[in-house]
Amino acid sequence: MANFPDLSPGTFGQPVSPRKQRRLAKLKACLRFARFAMGDPHFRPYYTAAARKPCLPFNMAFLDAYYAPAIPRIDITGYTGQPGDTLRIFATDNLMVYSVRVWIYDRHGLLLETGEAILPPDRKDWVYTVSAANRCIEETSIKVMAMDLPGNQTYKSVLV
Structure with a gap:
């Protein structure tokens, strides 16, 4: 299971910029969706069918959540x-x-x-x-x- 990046002060005590906070929040949302999709019997078949080696269905779900149409x-x-x-x-x-x-x-x-x-x-x-x-x-x-x-x-x- 992946650990989420810390949103506390950044490297060398520097605060995390709002842009980086938005990016980290988006990555967290994509991970949540991918986990949900792999456990859902309706979503999992779409991502399993779309996955081609070396890409896993989890990765396909993550990428789908990351990129909008x-x-x-x-x-x-x-x-x-x-x-x-x-x-x-x-x-x-x-x-x-x-x-x-x-x-x-x-x-x-x-x-x-x-x-x-x-x-x-x-x-x-x-x-x-x-x-x-x-x-x-x-x-x-x-x-x-x-x-x-x-x-x-x-x-x-x-x-x-």
């Missing part, structure tokens, strides 16, 4: 403000993106709709189908959140 691109070319339009979200993670949520705001910042995107079989991009009409799409804001198994969240917004 990325949203490199949101494709809004199919958005015209009509119900049935689709948005394509490209979200990546070192293991897997667990869910993608979408919010659409009008030009005044009022929420028009929110919902979960789906990942069609054999696709790498998530698809969100619009359900509410938006008569004036100028300055419409689309906000997307991608989440991985440990609960890391990444947000990205685009203006139409």
